[in-house]
Amino acid sequence: MSKQVKQLIILAGLILFMVVVMLNNFKATKNKSARKQTVTPTSASVVNPGVNQENKNVSAQAAGAVDTNKLGLQRQRAGQAWGRDPFRMSASKEYQRSDLILKGISFGGDGRGFAFINNDIVKPGDKLGDYEVVSVERDKVLVQKKDSQSFYLTLPKE
DSSP states (O other), X not given: OOHHHHHHHHXXXXXXXXXXXXXXXXXHHHHHHHHHHHHSHHHHHHHOTTSOHHHHHHHHHHHHHHXXXXXXXXXXXXXXXXXXXXXXXXXXXXXXXXXXXXXXEEEOTTSOEEEEETTEEEOTTOEETXXXXXXXXXXXXXXXXXXXXXXXXXXXXX
């Protein structure tokens, strides 16, 4: 036998082996989907022939009641308020001057400054309770109270 004939025989054997493995995998997925179908409540009542007609109706009604209850709960949740918007600044907090702690300053690519005060990220024009951020500078932030009292917040020294 020549070398080419041996190679063709080995190649044919490998192809045959791959086809057999693939067919077995397809059969396994068909069996799994058939098992999943027998677990559903409607088909379970069909599979068990010893159950009388009244029990079948009760089990079908119970399955429908569960689905209706779940749907009702989802509709009820959909109508509820979402609560606090995490992307919106909360102006309901009341701060004292000593409560405002500047934790960081950052400048965007367009040169606009942002400050990290307490746990809020603010920019000029934003409000923190009664206080308004007037300007953000390189190492300090100018904050003004509604009654025109203004002061600078500076970064804490390390």
